[in-house]
Amino acid sequence: MEDKEAYPDCLGLLPKLEKEQAKKGWISEQALKRISKETGIPISRVYGVATFYAHLHTEKQGKYIIEICNSPSCYLNSSLNLIKFIEKELKIKSGQTTKNGKFSIHICSCIGCCDKAPAMMINKKVYGNLTEEKVKKILKKCR
Numbered sequence: 109m110e111d112k113e114a115y116p117d118c119l120g121l122l123p124k125l126e127k128e129q130a131k132k133g134w135i136s137e138q139a140l141k142r143i144s145k146e147t148g149i150p151i152s153r154v155y156g157v158a159t160f161y162a163h164l165h166t167e168k169q170g171k172y173i174i175e176i177c178n179s180p181s182c183y184l185n186s187s188l189n190l191i192k193f194i195e196k197e198l199k200i201k202s203g204q205t206t207k208n209g210k211f212s213i214h215i216c217s218c219i220g221c222c223d224k225a226p227a228m229m230i231n232k233k234v235y236g237n238l239t240e241e242k243v244k245k246i247l248k249k250c251r
């Protein structure tokens with residue numbers, strides 16, 4: 109209640125951040141400052157919300173954003189091995205973007221496709237029942 113009075117538009121902050129991210133796939137420092145100014149919410153709080161949610165990115169992302177699930181169903185179906193495989197294929201670690209700006213990798217929570225574990229999304233398109241061979245083919249199509 110106290111925060112709501114201090115920051116009246118705070119409840120609408122997440123949709124604003126999501127809308128901003130939808131434009132370029134990430135939220136720049138400039139955009140965070142603009143949102144802070146528009147809403148009257150301190151930049152520290154705007155930044156705090158933007159970095160709290162795993163689906164929001166405050167750094168420039170690759171053309172293809174790979175979000176690979178590591179929640180229980182996927183984990184039990186070797187998602188960790190797939191994550192290591194993708195990192196090796198792209199020569200980056202999770203949370204990083206390739207030098208050519210083509211791929212970013214993020215480990216995420218359940219994407220609702222547990223029956224197709226292990227699963228991942230690339231730019232919101234879901235891929236399931238993954239194997240290293242399947243991933244290799246999917247990445248090849250993106251290259």
Ligand code: FES
Pocket residue numbers: 177178179180181182183217218219220221222223225226227
């Ligand atoms: S646990 Fe991976 S999609 Fe649900």
